[in-house]
Every structure is written in structure tokens, then in C-alpha cells.
Amino acid sequence: MKKIAVVGTGYVGLVTGVCLAEIGHDVTCIDVDQEKIDLLKSGKSPIYEPDIEELISKNVASGNLRFSLETQDAYEVDVIYIAVGTPQKKDGSADLQFVEEVAKRIAHRVKNDVVVVTKSTVPVGTNHFILKMIQEHLQAEVRVDIASNPEFLREGSAIYDSFNGDRIVIGVENDRAALILEEINKPFNIPIFKTDIRSAELIKYAANAFLATKISFINEIASICEKVGANVEDVSMGMGKDQRIGSQFLNAGIGYGGSCFPKDTNALLHIANEAGYQFQILSSVVKINETQKSVLIKKAKERLGTFHGKKIALLGLSFKPNTDDMREAASIDISNQLVEEGANIIAFDPVAKNAAKKILHPTIQYVDCIKEAIQDADAVFILTEWKEIVHFPITNYVKLMKHPIIFDGRNCYHLEEISQHSIDYYSIGRTTSKGIDR
Ligand SMILES: NC(=O)C1=CN([C@@H]2O[C@H](COP(=O)(O)OP(=O)(O)OC[C@H]3O[C@@H](n4cnc5c(N)ncnc54)[C@H](O)[C@@H]3O)[C@@H](O)[C@H]2O)C=CC1
Numbered sequence: 001m002k003k004i005a006v007v008g009t010g011y012v013g014l015v016t017g018v019c020l021a022e023i024g025h026d027v028t029c030i031d032v033d034q035e036k037i038d039l040l041k042s043g044k045s046p047i048y049e050p051d052i053e054e055l056i057s058k059n060v061a062s063g064n065l066r067f068s069l070e071t072q073d074a075y076e077v078d079v080i081y082i083a084v085g086t087p088q089k090k091d092g093s094a095d096l097q098f099v100e101e102v103a104k105r106i107a108h109r110v111k112n113d114v115v116v117v118t119k120s121t122v123p124v125g126t127n128h129f130i131l132k133m134i135q136e137h138l139q140a141e142v143r144v145d146i147a148s149n150p151e152f153l154r155e156g157s158a159i160y161d162s163f164n165g166d167r168i169v170i171g172v173e174n175d176r177a178a179l180i181l182e183e184i185n186k187p188f189n190i191p192i193f194k195t196d197i198r199s200a201e202l203i204k205y206a207a208n209a210f211l212a213t214k215i216s217f218i219n220e221i222a223s224i225c226e227k228v229g230a231n232v233e234d235v236s237m238g239m240g241k242d243q244r245i246g247s248q249f250l251n252a253g254i255g256y257g258g259s260c261f262p263k264d265t266n267a268l269l270h271i272a273n274e275a276g277y278q279f280q281i282l283s284s285v286v287k288i289n290e291t292q293k294s295v296l297i298k299k300a301k302e303r304l305g306t307f308h309g310k311k312i313a314l315l316g317l318s319f320k321p322n323t324d325d326m327r328e329a330a331s332i333d334i335s336n337q338l339v340e341e342g343a344n345i346i347a348f349d350p351v352a353k354n355a356a357k358k359i360l361h362p363t364i365q366y367v368d369c370i371k372e373a374i375q376d377a378d379a380v381f382i383l384t385e386w387k388e389i390v391h392f393p394i395t396n397y398v399k400l401m402k403h404p405i406i407f408d409g410r411n412c413y414h415l416e417e418i419s420q421h422s423i424d425y426y427s428i429g430r431t432t433s434k435g436i437d438r
């Protein structure tokens, strides 16, 4: 059992802290955000993530987990994990101001030997920069080792991923740090891949960039499918059965969003550029994703002519299901454009409503059920494949809409089923289904 502090209680920090407590470590989760700490102390999670509140309660009750603002005591530990944000700067590079701030605070606070582990996604060289910052500001005579331990969890299945990951990557430069990190992670029972620090830092960006590449690749195949009359779902399934390709991350849609793929692809382009290398594939991946965000609008404009005065229902607002995260969600660009062109928008999302209200245009109305959203709508846009939307009976569109027109950005429904109803149905990389009575 190790005494651990996790700095930053966002998606990654909170999940890391909770899971480390669950496998038996003594964990203090630290944040500078008083509101978050108060909420966590009251047993509530500031983020929506399946199973997290149960695990928080269980581990707080067992004494393995506590939450704290930034205090001296909180840093009296063997290991400090850095899990603060590394958002995108205007030039595409990663903003390291929060990481730098934490490094300085660690230097001022630590009183005993520690290993400082970076979980945040950071450019190559950042771990060594952190060590330099700490050493420059260190107040006590203690030994500080560093380790890179990039995180691969997905939002919406973060707890599951933490216990079922394919690998744990550890970048170290000495045996002491390696042994401590191996000991900490052993109970997860996940293969550990040990490497040098710079390689570990790059693995994280390379992995996200590769997954983003798969998505942009299948989105381009989808565009070709539409032109040649093929079905992207079958193409993707047929490709994915080759184990060298793999079936995951080949779902065509309206592009990737979220807090990481957009920022990490741009950050890697910046890293490559700084190193004097033009990363051509990745530049295209990013451009394709930008274009993909507008394909539904294009289809809708061709079908509806104008959006002016039209009642349009948006189903799903978060960047993907099972999260309330709105960062880089397709709903942002799509709703902005619809509002700009005079549409009246009524929106449904089972979880992200409050988060959406803070970001989307104030004229958008929110409702708590799909039926209410689509009632008398001129058209429906499906933007997130929440299970409530995927399992929503298709007959309801026929019953409740003036003339059912659906623009499905997530291929939620089977074409065969749709074709049995009087619905105009446009999806991604599949043939359009026109209502049977037209
Ligand atoms: N969100 C995700 O699914 C994943 C994120 N990552 C990476 O993990 C890092 C963190 O991402 P998120 O958890 O999404 O960020 P987040 O924005 O949800 O959380 C960051 C937290 O750090 C806190 N913080 C900022 N400065 C602080 C300081 N000086 N001391 C203590 N707390 C401080 C903030 O108040 C906030 O609660 C990023 O580098 C991200 O790229 C990696 C894998 C998955």
C-alpha cells in the first residue's frame, strides 16, 4: 500500500484516485476548485461517469480515499500523480500552465522523497521540464524521481477501462521509480509496458492520433460509399474482421469530438512541426474531421432548402454517449449554424442538458423526453447515439412529426427497418431512405 496524492480531480484525476483507492492505496485527491472539493466531500461526483459515486462512497467509508484543497498535509505522501488539464493553446500546442503551477507547488510542499508521476497528456520533454521546475524551487532536501504514466481511459467507461485496460505504460529513467510504479499498479493485473520517458510521452499522442486516423479514414470511405451506392457499415464490418485492422473505431459519423482527440491531434502536429517534420497524414485527418462536422447540415440544406422558421429537434448533445462532456461536441457547430440560419431548435439529451445550456445558443429550448422534442418538428438531427435514442420506437417519428425527416449523424437505425415506414432518412455512408408513400 502506498500513500498517494492525485492533483486535479477532473475526469482523469478523479477516476485515477478512486481506482487507486479501490485497489488498496491510501489516496488524497487534491484540487484548487473549492466547489468540486465540497461536492466530492458530500459524496457527489462533479462528473457524470458510471459507477463513480458508488466507488467514492465505498472508499471514503473504508478510509482509503479523501478529498482536499491544496494544503501542506495533502503532499505528505510517497507518490504524487499530476492529472491537471493540458488544454489547447491558440497555436495548437498544449498549454502547460497548470502542470507548471503544480510542479512549483510540489516543490514548495514536499518534505520527504517522492515519485512525481505525470498522468496528464503532455508533449515530449514535459516530464523533464517538471523535474527541472521542481528542482529549481525545492524547499527541502529530498529526492524527487519522475515517471510518465499516460492515461488511456475513455469517458463514459472510465472506471471499466481503468480495471480492464490493454496495457499500463510507464516511462521511467531509474529502477526506483520503476519498482514503485510496478508495485502500485500490480493489483490492476494489466500488462505493464515499461519504456523511457520520452517514448511514453509520445505513445499517448501516437495512440490518440492513430484512433483519430481510423475515424477520419472510415468517414472518407463513407463519403465514397454514398457516391457509389455501398453501405459503410458493411464495408467497416468486412474490413474489421481482418484482425490486422480490427473492428473498433471504424464507425462512420459526424467526426470525432471530445476533450482529447481534437486537442491531441493538433498538439502532435505542433510537436512534429517544432521538430521540423511535416506530419502529412495527421494534417489530413484533422482537416477531414472539420469537413465531417458539416455533412449533416449539407444534407439537410439540400432536402429542406432553408432552415428559416423550421422547427428542428436535436437528439443527443454530448460528444458521445454516457458522458455529460460537451467539449468539442458536434452539437456545438451544428446548433450554431442552424440558429444562425433561423431555425427554432428544441433539444434533448438524457444527461448533458445542464452542461449544454452553458455553451449552446440561449434561444435553444430543452426538453426531458424525445417525444416532446420531435412533436411537430420539421426535421430531426441525431447527434449522439445514446441508448435512449437508438432504442426509441421508429413509429413515434411517424406519429409525432409533421412529415418525418431524420438526419442521423450516428447511423442509429437499420435501413431495412426504416424503409418500412414513411420516413425520409438520411444517414452517413448509406443510401437514403425516402418515405414509402412518396
Ligand atoms: N478526459 C479524458 O478522457 C482524458 C484526459 N486525459 C488527459 O488528462 C489530463 C486531465 O484531463 P481531464 O481530467 O479531462 O481535465 P479536467 O479539466 O476535467 O480536470 C482538471 C482538473 O485539474 C484541476 N486543477 C487545475 N490546476 C490545479 C492545481 N494547480 N492544483 C490542483 N488541481 C488543479 C482543475 O480544477 C480540474 O478539476 C489532460 O492532460 C488530458 O489530456 C487523458 C486521457 C483521458
Ligand SMILES: O=C(O)[C@H]1O[C@H](OP(=O)(O)OP(=O)(O)OC[C@H]2O[C@@H](n3ccc(=O)[nH]c3=O)[C@H](O)[C@@H]2O)[C@H](O)[C@@H](O)[C@@H]1O
Pocket: 121, 151, 152, 153, 154, 155, 156, 208, 211, 215, 248, 249, 250, 251, 252, 253, 254, 255, 256, 257, 258, 259, 260, 261, 319, 320
Ligand atoms: O486521451 C483521451 O482523453 C482519451 O480519448 C479517447 O477517449 P474519449 O475522448 O473519451 O472518447 P472516444 O470513445 O474515443 O470517442 C472520441 C470521439 O470519436 C468518435 N468516434 C469514436 C469511435 C468511432 O468509431 N467513431 C467515432 O466517430 C466519438 O463519437 C467521439 O466523438 C480515447 O479513446 C481514449 O483512449 C483516450 O484516453
